[in-house]
Amino acid sequence: MLHIAILIPFLWAALIPLMRVLPRIHPGWAVLPVPVALFAYFISRMPQISSGETLAVTIPWMPGLGIDLSLVLDGWSLLFALLITGIGAFVVWYSMFYMGKTSNSIHNFYIYLLMFMGAMLGVVLSDNMMVLYAFWELTSVASFLLIAFWYRRERSRYGALKSMLITVFGGLAMFAGFNLLYTMTGTYSIREVAAQAGGLTDHPLFLPAMILVLLGAFTKSAQFPFHIWLPDAMEAPTPVSAYLHSATMVKAGLYLVARMSPIFAGAAEWFWIVSLTGLITLFYGSFKAIRQTDLKALLAYSTISQLGLIMSLLGIGSAAAFYTDPAQVAFFGLATTAAVFHLINHAVFKGSLFMVVGIVDHETGTRDLRRLGGLMKLMPVTFVIALIGSFSMAGLPPFSGFLSKEMFFTAMVNIRSFDALHAGSWMLVLPIIAWMASVFTFVYSMILVFKTFGGKVKNDQLDKLPHEASIGLLAAPVLLVSLALIFAFIPDTLSYALIDSATAAIRGGGTTPESVHVSIYFWHGWTPELWMTIGVVLVGLLLYLTYTRFRVLDREWSGRDTLNRLYNGGLSLLENGGRRTTDLYMTGSVRHYLIYIFLFLIAALGGTLLLSPDITFGMEDYAPITFYEVVLVIVMLAASAAVPFARSRVNAILFTGAAGYMVTALFLIFRAPDLALTQMIVETVSVILFLLCFKFLPKLKWEKEKPTFKWTNLIVAGGVGVTMTLIALAAMGSSPFEPISNYFLNESYELAGGKNVVNVILVDFRGFDTLFEIMVLGVASLGIYGLIKLGVKTTP
Amino acid sequence: MEWIMAIAVGALFMIGVYLILSRSMLRVILGTSLLTHGVHLLLLTMAGLKRGAAPILGSGGDSYADPLPQALILTSIVINFGITALYFVLAYRAYQTRGTDEIDGMDASGK
Numbered sequence: 006m007l008h009i010a011i012l013i014p015f016l017w018a019a020l021i022p023l024m025r026v027l028p029r030i031h032p033g034w035a036v037l038p039v040p041v042a043l044f045a046y047f048i049s050r051m052p053q054i055s056s057g058e059t060l061a062v063t064i065p066w067m068p069g070l071g072i073d074l075s076l077v078l079d080g081w082s083l084l085f086a087l088l089i090t091g092i093g094a095f096v097v098w099y100s101m102f103y104m105g106k107t108s109n110s111i112h113n114f115y116i117y118l119l120m121f122m123g124a125m126l127g128v129v130l131s132d133n134m135m136v137l138y139a140f141w142e143l144t145s146v147a148s149f150l151l152i153a154f155w156y157r158r159e160r161s162r163y164g165a166l167k168s169m170l171i172t173v174f175g176g177l178a179m180f181a182g183f184n185l186l187y188t189m190t191g192t193y194s195i196r197e198v199a200a201q202a203g204g205l206t207d208h209p210l211f212l213p214a215m216i217l218v219l220l221g222a223f224t225k226s227a228q229f230p231f232h233i234w235l236p237d238a239m240e241a242p243t244p245v246s247a248y249l250h251s252a253t254m255v256k257a258g259l260y261l262v263a264r265m266s267p268i269f270a271g272a273a274e275w276f277w278i279v280s281l282t283g284l285i286t287l288f289y290g291s292f293k294a295i296r297q298t299d300l301k302a303l304l305a306y307s308t309i310s311q312l313g314l315i316m317s318l319l320g321i322g323s324a325a326a327f328y329t330d331p332a333q334v335a336f337f338g339l340a341t342t343a344a345v346f347h348l349i350n351h352a353v354f355k356g357s358l359f360m361v362v363g364i365v366d367h368e369t370g371t372r373d374l375r376r377l378g379g380l381m382k383l384m385p386v387t388f389v390i391a392l393i394g395s396f397s398m399a400g401l402p403p404f405s406g407f408l409s410k411e412m413f414f415t416a417m418v419n420i421r422s423f424d425a426l427h428a429g430s431w432m433l434v435l436p437i438i439a440w441m442a443s444v445f446t447f448v449y450s451m452i453l454v455f456k457t458f459g460g461k462v463k464n465d466q467l468d469k470l471p472h473e474a475s476i477g478l479l480a481a482p483v484l485l486v487s488l489a490l491i492f493a494f495i496p497d498t499l500s501y502a503l504i505d506s507a508t509a510a511i512r513g514g515g516t517t518p519e520s521v522h523v524s525i526y527f528w529h530g531w532t533p534e535l536w537m538t539i540g541v542v543l544v545g546l547l548l549y550l551t552y553t554r555f556r557v558l559d560r561e562w563s564g565r566d567t568l569n570r571l572y573n574g575g576l577s578l579l580e581n582g583g584r585r586t587t588d589l590y591m592t593g594s595v596r597h598y599l600i601y602i603f604l605f606l607i608a609a610l611g612g613t614l615l616l617s618p619d620i621t622f623g624m625e626d627y628a629p630i631t632f633y634e635v636v637l638v639i640v641m642l643a644a645s646a647a648v649p650f651a652r653s654r655v656n657a658i659l660f661t662g663a664a665g666y667m668v669t670a671l672f673l674i675f676r677a678p679d680l681a682l683t684q685m686i687v688e689t690v691s692v693i694l695f696l697l698c699f700k701f702l703p704k705l706k707w708e709k710e711k712p713t714f715k716w717t718n719l720i721v722a723g724g725v726g727v728t729m730t731l732i733a734l735a736a737m738g739s740s741p742f743e744p745i746s747n748y749f750l751n752e753s754y755e756l757a758g759g760k761n762v763v764n765v766i767l768v769d770f771r772g773f774d775t776l777f778e779i780m781v782l783g784v785a786s787l788g789i790y791g792l793i794k795l796g797v798k799t800t801p
Numbered sequence: 802m803e804w805i806m807a808i809a810v811g812a813l814f815m816i817g818v819y820l821i822l823s824r825s826m827l828r829v830i831l832g833t834s835l836l837t838h839g840v841h842l843l844l845l846t847m848a849g850l851k852r853g854a855a856p857i858l859g860s861g862g863d864s865y866a867d868p869l870p871q872a873l874i875l876t877s878i879v880i881n882f883g884i885t886a887l888y889f890v891l892a893y894r895a896y897q898t899r900g901t902d903e904i905d906g907m908d909a910s911g912k
Contacts, residue, residue: 596824599821600822603818603822627802627803627804628803628849628850631802635805638806641813645812645813645816645835646812648835649823654827657831658831661831665834668841668842675866676866677855679871680841680871680875683875683879687878687879694886694889698890718818718822719819721818722814722816726811726818733843733846736847737803737807737846737849744848746848746867750858753858754858761857762858762865763856763871763872763875766869767875771872778876782880788890793890
């Protein structure tokens, strides 16, 4: 059934174009049943999973390579499957009212969306790393298509390309990491690798594999410094931003980090890289979010920072693998629970906030904070949704964000007292960074609500008079934010149903959901965490009221966007550098290419001769030298050498012919009568042919070349000559084998009935050569005929 | 004798390559001809020279020259003849259409 769950969206996507026959009906209605049915199916599996079972299905795909469609449903996968299908259902509903049905491309939109849904389900259910990678890249492709949905806009194409390049770069790194893991363990199954995890830590490939897999996770989850694609991905339609770039796809990296935790956790590098990257991202994202003027950009940076928060919690949670003391294990396990809980919360409130921004955009025609204001009275329902979502995001009671924020502070504060990894007082930095980031988070959450809905309406700046959105548009965000409230008041139910089994799956090593259960409730007493939250609210309020005075925070201050400049600069550097490099050696001059070829020939053959110790230049067994032969060779060489110096065409042709006749004579002397015959005929015909075309050829210019040109040619030619001489000598040096020719000599008369062995070889022993040699001649003559007869425009 | 032939082969290669690197098409074609001679002599020399009579059975002697390289060279001579002829006509046509036999600066447009 699991594999069918993945297949359904893909199959359904193929049927969507059929909706074109019903132009009156919005195709969203046809799509909606898919996520709803899948959600129902996954909910029905929840009791099984939360009691600690896992469902597994395996279908052979490429058994010879160890790649099977092995799907596993455990708590962690189930949580994601519910997010994907649940939020997917809301988003499909929302998009039906958001996207007009007039345009033809609406069908494409749903095809891409379903493709993404299927791919994302594949990512979270795959146990086989290669299958996971395949679905991973499918999500990249679907995201690319959806970001560039309005492909006539230049910004959309730019954002789509950027996200594609960065996520595919990470995906390929991850692919390499998976293959390293396979080299270490001999299996692609994540569960089987995790079972061997203990013995891997000292393997030399362990760290490279970890870094490569993390590259994949960090690029997908928009961690610093790979976050730059996410703000540009906001060119996508708002339902896409809500679904892909807040609730599901950007969490695929978090999914991967947690899924790989049983393998890598326990290594100090994992703890540090994941935690610190998460914290830096959290701080940077929240800081940048304050300075945005576009609502969607603000939400994008807020997403980046929240993803960083979850990532850092996953990193700290991985430290549980260090310890055996149950108190410490339980404490670090709390961080993992917090990560899971905040992941759910974030998906809920961020999805609804994006939908709110979409509604505001829909009703006012702008997302610019500088033109918005005072929508509170005009759009009360939207305002309430935004308020709940933002307060949950800022971590204020009585919303579920508060609960996960408290757990986050607990993890950050207490990590000092455990002196994890002997970092000593440096650990104090972690809670301070986390607290400052929370202050910034509070500030931008307030900006989001009160700059949009508070203050006065700027009617002169708006395209249309805003009013409350339709019921259909509001339904999805209303339901989503009610979840934020519901989760806040029944966190334990959620815990038992989902969080515990998910945490157990992340911890791995046979952890049961019962053993990791953490009670979540509002009132802990007057703990440091509570004081920290109170501090966040006070300092945050102060900052919110005064932030325009701080040059660093003010959006009018155009901060340097270094990373984007780096990306753009790097891309153009690559393009220009590639073009320049190509222009450097692809000159269009045939002579240059020939020089490369000959130089490589000299280097390769000469180098081999130099480096091979067992090549001998045998001097024994040489034939005796006679006067005639020497004279012939000298004449032949003299005739050849005269060719370059020939001043006229006739001379050049005749010298070449002379050299050919000398070769004929040499063939005679070296006991090759057939060769001599053939060579003589061919040489004669060639010379005649040359002379026939003679009158059509241009005057041979005496090459008034620069000395460099001539010397280059001479050096290259000399190198080739010397190399060939050495090769000839080496080839005559020693042959360990008897030549095969004795067989031909012995059997020529017996088998073929001919005494001229050369001719017997040509037509009997090796007749195929001759057949195709005849073909060559035929093709050449046809080519010549075509060249002469078939018209090319001639210029007199 | 073989080492003299080896040097001769090298020299033929050198002259051939030098001609091939020049600008005029006629010189390039002549260069390929000379290069071909070098290749053929190399093939012949590598099997050893003058190891007996010509490979025609019953032409006296108890040992014969190696017939196999001779068969290879015969094939090669014919193929090279075909190629040279084609080159030559190609050069002639190129000169007809372009009005020059300079190789450099040739491109698809023939300008």
